[in-house]
Amino acid sequence: MKAFVELVRAPAALSVPGDVIAGAAAAGVLNRRSAGLAAASVLLYWAGMAANDWADRELDAVERPERPIPSGRISPGQAFTVAAGLTAAGLIISGRAGGKRALAAAFALAATVWAYDLRLKNTAAGPVGMAACRALDVLLGATPGDPVRALPAAAAIAVHTCTVTALSRHEVKGCETPALPATTLATTAAVALATAAGSMNAPAGGVRAPAGGVRKGSGAAAVLLAGQYAASYGAAQAKLFTDPAPRSVRKAVGAGITALPALQGALTARSGRTVAALFLAAAAPLGRALARRVSPT
Numbered sequence: 001m002k003a004f005v006e007l008v009r010a011p012a013a014l015s016v017p018g019d020v021i022a023g024a025a026a027a028g029v030l031n032r033r034s035a036g037l038a039a040a041s042v043l044l045y046w047a048g049m050a051a052n053d054w055a056d057r058e059l060d061a062v063e064r065p066e067r068p069i070p071s072g073r074i075s076p077g078q079a080f081t082v083a084a085g086l087t088a089a090g091l092i093i094s095g096r097a098g099g100k101r102a103l104a105a106a107f108a109l110a111a112t113v114w115a116y117d118l119r120l121k122n123t124a125a126g127p128v129g130m131a132a133c134r135a136l137d138v139l140l141g142a143t144p145g146d147p148v149r150a151l152p153a154a155a156a157i158a159v160h161t162c163t164v165t166a167l168s169r170h171e172v173k174g175c176e177t178p179a180l181p182a183t184t185l186a187t188t189a190a191v192a193l194a195t196a197a198g199s200m201n202a203p204a205g206g207v208r209a210p211a212g213g214v215r216k217g218s219g220a221a222a223v224l225l226a227g228q229y230a231a232s233y234g235a236a237q238a239k240l241f242t243d244p245a246p247r248s249v250r251k252a253v254g255a256g257i258t259a260l261p262a263l264q265g266a267l268t269a270r271s272g273r274t275v276a277a278l279f280l281a282a283a284a285p286l287g288r289a290l291a292r293r294v295s296p297t
Contacts, residue, residue, distance in 0.1 A: 003073035007053055007082065008046035011290035014283040015257050016045045018264025019134060019157060021280060023141030025271035026150040033144055036097025040106055041137050043090035048113040048133070050083035055117045063172050087114070094140065101143040109136040127165040131158035152198070153267045156191055160263060163187050164256035167237075167249055175244035181252070185237045192230035195266045196223045218274045225266035225281050232284065233259040250295070257296045258287035 017038035024030040024037070053060065053069050054076055061070040068074040087110050094106035112133050120129035135158040142150035163184035167175075175181060236255035239248055261283040269277035287296070 003068040004082065005294055007068045007074055007079060008049045008086075009294065009296050010046070011287060011294050012049070012257050012296035013042045013045055014287040014290070015260040015264075015296075016042050016137070018261050018268070018280045018283070019137035020141030021273075021276055022153045022157070022264045022267040022271070023138035023147070023150040024144070025268045025273045025276065026138075026153045027142035027145035027147060028149070028271075029142065029145035030268075030273055030276060031144075033097050034141055036093055037102060037141055037143075040090045040094035040097060040102075041109075041140060043086045043093065044106065044110055044113060044137075047083045047086035047090060047110070048117060050079050050086065051114060051117040052121070054079040054083060055121075098140075098143050102140060105136060105140045105143050105147075109133060109140060112136060126169070127162045130165040131161040134158055134161040153271075156195055156267060157260070157263065159187060160191050160256070160260065164253055167256065168253045170249045171246055171253060174246045174249055175240050178241050178244070181237050181240035181244075185234055188234050188237065189230060191263065192226045192266075195229075195263065195270065196226040198222075198270055218269045218272050218277075221274045221277055222266045222269035225262050225269060225277060228281065228284070229259050229262035229266060232262065254291050254296050258284055258291055260284075261287065 020034055020038040020041050021030060024034040053067060057069045057076055057079075060067045065071060069076055069079055091103065091106050091110060095103035098105075112129065116126070116129040116133060120126050135154040138150055138154035138157055139147045166180065167184055170176075170180065233252075233255050236252040240252055261280045265277040265279075265281035268280055
């Protein structure tokens with residue numbers, strides 16, 4: 001069981017439901033159906049992790065022999081079966097929870113996940129492909145309503161994902177130049193500022209709720225969570241200027257994953273759902289604790 005937990009990077013799934021919740025909140029359709037769509041999203045994420053290791057099994061035998069497949073704890077056939085089974089389960093649940101529109105979005109998400117793992121990952125389009133996965137995940141949550149309203153949230157999470165993916169390409173050899181962390185750190189700051197600025201522009205210090213009212217305190221919560229996101233992820237990236245070793249890069253990538261719930265929470269609060277936002281943000285410290293036991297990268 002421990003090997004399967006490592007295969008799918010199980011704790012990293014804490015960063016996934018927030019995509020759906022942020023999308024649903026932005027579209028004004030955060031309700032019980034969102035829980036089913038979030039569950040489907042987690043399954044598709046785990047499928048992508050298993051497919052990633054199956055596709056990389058030969059490379060991992062050289063660079064990361066401790067991973068489940070090259071270490072012999074899980075066979076390639078088992079890993080592929082897990083990836084395919086989780087993909088099918090995610091599609092079924094999305095259709096049951098959100099209907100045809102959700103199923104279509106989940107199918108597009110699953111196709112993009114597999115395309116990234118099998119073709120895009122080691123190309124120049126890799127970061128964009130991974131960012132597209134996260135953006136589609138946000139839009140999956142918005143499918144019961146108007147997904148167009150969720151595009152700003154999808155863009156914010158997609159840009160963040162680009163920075164994490166760009167860093168992840170240097171987990172084995174380290175950062176050879178400070179240009180990379182400088183770019184990703186500046187981008188992280190821009191995402192946080194854009195999220196906070198959108199919250200501060202809300203009327204009367206609150207955020208307009210789906211029904212047209214204003215949720216008091218939502219703007220302040222969004223600004224606070226955006227700051228938490230920037231501080232957590234930014235600090236790990238800043239360390240790369242003085243210590244660009246592979247271990248530090250992996251820590252920065254892990255920080256990008258575990259800080260994501262804070263960004264998702266900020267986006268959710270910006271849509272007027274403060275309680276949901278705080279629940280999402282609570283996943284960040286839990287994710288960091290679990291990352292000490294099972295690597296999220």
